[in-house]
Amino acid sequence: xxxxxxxxxxxxxxxxxxxxxxxxxxxxxxxxxxxxxxxxxxxxxxxxxxxxxxxxxxxxxxxxxxxxxxxxxxxxxxxxxxxxxxxxxxxxxxxxxxxxxxxxxxxxxxxxxxxxxxxxxxxxxxxxxxxxxxxxxxxxxxxxxxxxxxxxxxxxxxxxxxxxxxxxxxxxxxxxxxxxxxxxxxxxxxxxxxxxxxxxxxxxxxxxxxxxxxxxxxxxxxxxxxxxxxxxxxxxxxxxxxxxxxxxxxxxxxxxxxxxxxxxxxxxxxxxxxxxxxxxxxxxxxxxxxxxxxxxxxxxxxxxxxxxxxxxxxxxxxxxxxxxxxxxxxxxxxxxxxxxxxxxxxxxxxxxxxxxxxxxxxxxxxxxxxxxxxxxxxxxxxxxxxxxxxxxxxxxxxxxxxxxxxxxxxxxxxxxxxxxxxxxxxxxxxxxxxxxxxxxxxxxx
Numbered sequence: 094x095x096x097x098x099x100x101x102x103x104x105x106x107x108x109x110x111x112x113x114x115x116x117x118x119x120x121x122x123x124x125x126x127x128x129x130x131x132x133x134x135x136x137x138x139x140x141x142x143x144x145x146x147x148x149x150x151x152x153x154x155x156x157x158x159x160x161x162x163x164x165x166x167x168x169x170x171x172x173x174x175x176x177x178x179x180x181x182x183x184x185x186x187x188x189x190x191x192x193x194x195x196x197x198x199x200x201x202x203x204x205x206x207x208x209x210x211x212x213x214x215x216x217x218x219x220x221x222x223x224x225x226x227x228x229x230x231x232x233x234x235x236x237x238x239x240x241x242x243x244x245x246x247x248x249x250x251x252x253x254x255x256x257x258x259x260x261x262x263x264x265x266x267x268x269x270x271x272x273x274x275x276x277x278x279x280x281x282x283x284x285x286x287x288x289x290x291x292x293x294x295x296x297x298x299x300x301x302x303x304x305x306x307x308x309x310x311x312x313x314x315x316x317x318x319x320x321x322x323x324x325x326x327x328x329x330x331x332x333x334x335x336x337x338x339x340x341x342x343x344x345x346x347x348x349x350x351x352x353x354x355x356x357x358x359x360x361x362x363x364x365x366x367x368x369x370x371x372x373x374x375x376x377x378x379x380x381x382x383x384x385x386x387x388x389x390x391x392x393x394x395x396x397x398x399x400x401x402x403x404x405x406x407x408x409x410x411x412x413x414x415x416x417x418x419x420x421x422x423x424x425x426x427x428x429x430x431x432x433x434x435x436x437x438x439x440x441x442x443x444x445x446x447x448x449x450x451x452x453x454x455x456x457x458x459x460x461x462x463x464x465x466x467x468x469x470x471x472x473x474x475x476x477x478x479x480x481x482x483x484x485x486x487x488x489x490x491x492x493x494x495x496x497x498x499x500x501x502x503x504x505x506x507x508x509x510x511x512x513x514x515x516x517x518x519x520x521x522x523x524x525x526x527x528x529x530x531x532x533x534x535x536x537x538x
Contacts, residue, residue: 109308110301112275113266114158116165122266122300123155123258134159134253141167143202145223145230147238147247150255151417153299156233159255160204163231169200184218191228201228208232209241216243223249236415257298257379264293266300267307282311284324291326295333295377297418306333350378351386354429358387359394363433370429371422380421384410387428395432396441398513405431436513444506451501458498491525493532 115121118128118135127134137143143163148156164171172187191201203219205211222228223246230250232238238247258266267289270276292310296303309332314324350373357365373383384406391406409428413421467477482492495502509519 108305109270109276110304113270113273113304117162121155123262124255127253138163138166143167143229144251145249146251146253147232147234147242148253148255149234149238151235151257151298153301154255154257156255157206160231164202167202169202170194171202174203174205181215181218184215188222188227191222195227203228203230205232207234209234209236213243216246220246258300260290260293263296263300263303264289267292267303270304270307277311281321282324283321288324288326288329291329297377297379355390358390358429358432359437361433363430366429366433367426370425374422380413380418380425383425384413387432390432393442394437394439395435396438397518398436398438398515402432402435438510438512438515440507440509447506455500458500461495461498463494464496489528491528493529
């Protein structure tokens with residue numbers, strides 16, 4: 094008999110997201126990379142061959158729901174456990190119960206929400222019971238388990254990465270809420286597709302957030318004399334406290350805004366950069382998307398003029414992933430301001446584009462023999478690695494050795510600017526070039 098602890102209780106006053114929680118895989122929306130036909134997680138659930146596992150993903154993508162679906166299909170005792178409200182005492186009590194169940198031949202699935210909130214000692218308390226098979230542990234976390242879960246425990250769990258839902262998936266959930274008996278099927282609600290898309294944009298891939306927004310919008314919308322509830326864009330903006338500045342994340346305005354941010358940073362305008370950043374964030378843009386663009390900018394528009402820019406950009410991305418919105422807004426402000434104030438150089442992008450053009454023209458150009466690897470005798474006999482000079486063995490740590498193919502042996506791609514720290518690299522490159530010219534002259538003599 095499958096036993097569960099109060100996880101399927103239904104109450105009329107439950108939030109919409111709770112009332113509409115899927116109870117089987119057919120109702121579940123999203124995560125096709127895990128739950129599509131023939132995918133591993135679907136096979137595991139349907140075969141009732143459940144290992145210990147960790148669901149890692151952003152809020153509202155189905156981590157808890159999947160655990161509950163597993164509970165409904167598994168012939169196991171299921172315990173819902175919160176890392177926020179439970180300590181080692183509660184863990185030991187549950188483990189003792191699980192061990193008794195095991196002795197009677199019954200499996201126990203222990204679902205731990207927000208497992209990253211457990212400290213090392215609390216996580217260690219699970220380990221012997223996972224090893225013995227007393228429990229099947231299913232943990233849910235929004236944080237990278239590589240950093241937040243003990244390595245010994247992590248090594249005994251299969252990690253499944255859940256993704257934020259797409260706008261199309263969120264729209265499917267919202268439309269279902271309007272026609273479902275558990276949702277608003279008994280109400281006459283007028284809401285157009287553009288307004289639903291607006292909610293989807295604001296939700297940032299979070300199904301729970303989108304349903305909460307829809308519910309609040311409906312509850313705060315006027316009812317006309319015919320009993321119709323008319324939900325408008327203005328009502329949605331009020332309940333989200335956000336203006337629809339970024340209407341469609343796949344549309345033109347999305348690209349206009351990121352272009353404005355990029356070009357403001359490139360033009361060394363911190364005020365404009367901060368403004369366009371705020372426009373994007375307050376309209377519901379994914380902060381990690383912005384952070385990724387800043388990382389690209391750090392090399393494309395700054396490069397060796399200030400290599401620290403790339404470090405700051407990567408750190409900003411990691412910090413945004415760690416704490417999310419709205420707290421990460423100041424982190425992104427830090428990053429875009431630094432990018433705007435840094436010296437600028439596009440030498441990295443120019444160099445790559447020039448090299449790319451040649452690479453595409455001569456994709457099969459052979460690697461010079463002297464810099465080929467020679468792991469076998471046959472390769473050595475064929476001349477692989479012949480005349481290779483190990484630069485570290487030379488006085489100047491440079492070898493007079495050709496590294497480009499013969500057809501472009503004198504081609505240059507990197508032309509450093511005199512901006513910021515790149516002036517040092519320019520001086521170093523000129524020094525290297527002079528050394529090579531002098532060495533060639535000596536060889537000619």
